[in-house]
Amino acid sequence: MAKITWKSGTMLAPLPPALISCGTMDKPNVMTAAWTGIVCTEPTLTYVSIRPSRYSNQLIRETGEFVINVPTVKLAKAVDLCGVKSGRQVDKFALAKITPAACDKISAPQVLEAPVSLECKVKEITSYGTHDVFLAEVVAVDIDDAYLTDAQALDLSKAGLLAYAHGFYYALGKQIGKFGWSVEKKSTKKKRAARLQAEKSGKVQKAKSQTLRLKKTAVKRKKAGEYGRK
Ligand SMILES: Cc1cc2nc3c(=O)[nH]c(=O)nc-3n(C[C@H](O)[C@H](O)[C@H](O)COP(=O)(O)O)c2cc1C
Numbered sequence: 001m002a003k004i005t006w007k008s009g010t011m012l013a014p015l016p017p018a019l020i021s022c023g024t025m026d027k028p029n030v031m032t033a034a035w036t037g038i039v040c041t042e043p044t045l046t047y048v049s050i051r052p053s054r055y056s057n058q059l060i061r062e063t064g065e066f067v068i069n070v071p072t073v074k075l076a077k078a079v080d081l082c083g084v085k086s087g088r089q090v091d092k093f094a095l096a097k098i099t100p101a102a103c104d105k106i107s108a109p110q111v112l113e114a115p116v117s118l119e120c121k122v123k124e125i126t127s128y129g130t131h132d133v134f135l136a137e138v139v140a141v142d143i144d145d146a147y148l149t150d151a152q153a154l155d156l157s158k159a160g161l162l163a164y165a166h167g168f169y170y171a172l173g174k175q176i177g178k179f180g181w182s183v184e185k186k187s188t189k190k191k192r193a194a195r196l197q198a199e200k201s202g203k204v205q206k207a208k209s210q211t212l213r214l215k216k217t218a219v220k221r222k223k224a225g226e227y228g229r230k
Contacts, residue, residue, distance in 0.1 A: 010035075014163035014170060017079050019069040020048055021100065021109050021117075022059045023087070028100040028109040030092050031056040032083030034164045035131065036068060044138040046120060049131035055087045060134055064122045065106040069114035073160040073171045078113075080169070105140040115159045117142040 015034040023029040035049035046068060050057045060066050071079050078096035085092055093100050093109075100109035103119045110117035120136035127133075149155050161172040 011166065013165035014172075015165070017071050017083070017162060017164035017169065018048075019071060019075065019079060019082055019098075019111050019114060020050075020056060020066050021069060021111055022056050022063065022066040023109070024063070024107050025100060025102055025109050028091075028093055029056055029059055029087035030069075030082050030096075030098070030100075030109075030111065031087070032079050039135065045123070045135060046118060046138055047133050047135050049128075049133050051131055052127070057132060059087075060122065061125065063108060065108040066120050066122070066134070066136070067103060067106070067108050067110045068118040068120060069111040070116040070118075070156075070159075071162040072113075072115060073162050075111075075113060076162055076169050079162065103140065104142065110142055115144045115147050115156060116154075 016036065017032050017034045018036050019030050020033045020036070021028060021030040031050075031054060033048050033050060037047060039045040039047055048066065048068065050060070056066075075098070078098050081096045082092050085095060099112035101112040103110050103117075106119045106121060108119070110119070118138045119140040119142065121139050122134050122136045124135040125132055126135070143154060147154055147156055147159055157175045163170045163172050
């Protein structure tokens, strides 16, 4: 293997090609942005980098609000459309056949079809060269309850998440581990293997009680903030 060095570039991948909705319910707009991410856990801070030429840049400056909608494979065509057409010329919600829905804490619309939508209030705008960075606080998160487990944890494994890498869209692959899995205790690993085995051999009742125990542990750990928040 030989690694070669290129000049600096935006080669981080995969990224979420998020749908950034903004404006108001009366006049909603939505654009695609891959330059987005989490900055801080507490307070929950996020950012989106938007070129000054985008209509959304103007709208977000006016209202101080936007929503980051998590993209899925089902939404892939809408994601691409919202990234090549401007709200100055077209109603992209209508064009992409997606639905604006009211938010809980802000006046900007969210995308109903997205499994998760982060309602954001702008704290700071910093202009760097090509892009303006909108640093914002996440004031509420709207979740499709189809992705909540019995223990009320968010499980996006069946959401069909969409990724973006250097100009191409990808469907996220299968789940291969979980947070802390590389250092998991042998006993926990054994319990999970036993549960899977029981499920396979049809010992459903035993499997159910084991699942319940694991869920109770998960809830306890979640309450203790043991995982999921980095
Ligand atoms: C996959 C993808 C990712 C994009 N990421 C960004 C981004 O991070 N920042 C940005 O300013 N534009 C980005 N764009 C381009 C805007 O989405 C595009 O210019 C859009 O038409 C702007 O819409 P508006 O004028 O309605 O705001 C991206 C486009 C695509 C297809």
